[in-house]
Amino acid sequence: MSEELLKQHRDAIDAIDVEILNLLNSRANHAREIGEIKGGGIIYRPEREAQVLRRIQQLNPGPLPNESVARLFREVMSECLALEKPLSIAYLGPEGTFTQLAATKHFGHAAHTVACASVDEAFRLVESRALDYVVAPVENSTEGAVGRTLDLMVSSPLRICGEVVLRIHHHLLRKQEGVAGITRVYAHAQALAQCHEWLNKNLPDSVERVSVASNAEAARLASEDGQAAAIAGQAAAERYGLVKLAENIEDEPNNTTRFLVLGHQQVGATGQDKTSIVVAAPNRPGAVHQLLAPVADNGVSMTKFESRPSRAGLWDYVFFIDMEGHHDDANVATALAGLAERTSFVKVLGSYPQAVL
Numbered sequence: 001m002s003e004e005l006l007k008q009h010r011d012a013i014d015a016i017d018v019e020i021l022n023l024l025n026s027r028a029n030h031a032r033e034i035g036e037i038k039g040g041g042i043i044y045r046p047e048r049e050a051q052v053l054r055r056i057q058q059l060n061p062g063p064l065p066n067e068s069v070a071r072l073f074r075e076v077m078s079e080c081l082a083l084e085k086p087l088s089i090a091y092l093g094p095e096g097t098f099t100q101l102a103a104t105k106h107f108g109h110a111a112h113t114v115a116c117a118s119v120d121e122a123f124r125l126v127e128s129r130a131l132d133y134v135v136a137p138v139e140n141s142t143e144g145a146v147g148r149t150l151d152l153m154v155s156s157p158l159r160i161c162g163e164v165v166l167r168i169h170h171h172l173l174r175k176q177e178g179v180a181g182i183t184r185v186y187a188h189a190q191a192l193a194q195c196h197e198w199l200n201k202n203l204p205d206s207v208e209r210v211s212v213a214s215n216a217e218a219a220r221l222a223s224e225d226g227q228a229a230a231i232a233g234q235a236a237a238e239r240y241g242l243v244k245l246a247e248n249i250e251d252e253p254n255n256t257t258r259f260l261v262l263g264h265q266q267v268g269a270t271g272q273d274k275t276s277i278v279v280a281a282p283n284r285p286g287a288v289h290q291l292l293a294p295v296a297d298n299g300v301s302m303t304k305f306e307s308r309p310s311r312a313g314l315w316d317y318v319f320f321i322d323m324e325g326h327h328d329d330a331n332v333a334t335a336l337a338g339l340a341e342r343t344s345f346v347k348v349l350g351s352y353p354q355a356v357l
């Protein structure tokens with residue numbers, strides 16, 4: 001190893017760090033000025049943040065991978081925004097849930113995440129403006145829709161302003177090493193389902209599977225109960241000081257959850273957006289097909305179609321539809337107008353930038 005060469009590179013890094021530091025602070029000063037111009041109005045601008053991240057990735061000359069530069073700039077923007085006004089984000093707690101991880105992935109570490117007892121409470125706190133945004137899981141690649149989030153969106157005044165996609169790794173966790181003496185395993189119902197095959201193969205039938213409100217709650221319970229194990233993620237394992245007995249026990253290697261970010265604002269178009277709506281279709285043959293004709297006729301791609309009981313009558317359904325594009329884009333606007341003519345109920349839940357990270 002050449003000590004001289006090492007020193008030269010470290011001196012260069014020291015000089016660059018001073019430049020980066022000064023540039024970061026000039027950026028922060030501009031953000032603060034922008035905060036003044038916004039004058040107490042809406043500070044967080046998801047469309048602008050998505051554009052910043054996409055542009056950085058397009059301009060990236062390497063060797064840092066696009067994902068890394070996007071993560072770094074995500075944090076830079078988070079700190080700049082916090083100088084304008086720190087954001088508060090409601091999520092299903094306790095600390096250490098995947099939803100908290102999703103909130104931090106989307107807003108960066110300068111945002112203040114607030115654990116709530118339920119998704120309902122998280123929605124309520126944002127609806128009453130006690131907190132700024134809510135992050136809630138909406139679908140999982142293995143287990144499908146998260147019904148409660150869909151149901152809440154039907155009547156909530158909140159609008160979707162972003163999406164977060166997170167790879168979900170589950171681990172079998174316990175207070176102490178070894179599987180001997182485990183009589184129950186705590187987990188969220190979705191996690192139990194996502195690890196169903198693994199559990200059948202690796203734990204005796206006598207181990208009771210107990211469904212609890214969240215994966216972090218499962219970890220918390222296991223931290224107080226020597227006869228229990230929990231299924232939860234890395235963050236929950238660290239938060240509750242648990243030992244990992246088995247890693248990545250999800251049955252599907254690509255197990256991924258999609259979360260939505262909801263707040264009080266409408267988000268402008270970025271050119272790479274999604275629009276989510278919920279519609280009712282009359283209960284008669286061909287109704288859904290007819291309802292969707294304007295979507296196909298206007299060349300709008302549907303990325304999701306999900307039915308839920310409407311709660312209005314037996315075997316009455318509402319349909320959650322995600323499509324590519326923004327409601328201000330001409331083809332989406334025409335499709336939405338066509339849909340509205342064919343049904344008594346259509347609600348635009350929001351148009352928002354497609355996930356960048």
Ligand SMILES: C=C(O[C@@H]1C=C(C(=O)O)C=C[C@H]1O)C(=O)O
Nearest residue numbers: 031034044045048049077080081
């Ligand atoms: C600086 C702004 O405010 C926030 C911070 C941003 C940033 O740091 O680049 C971008 C969008 C906003 O969420 C802005 O609106 O441009």
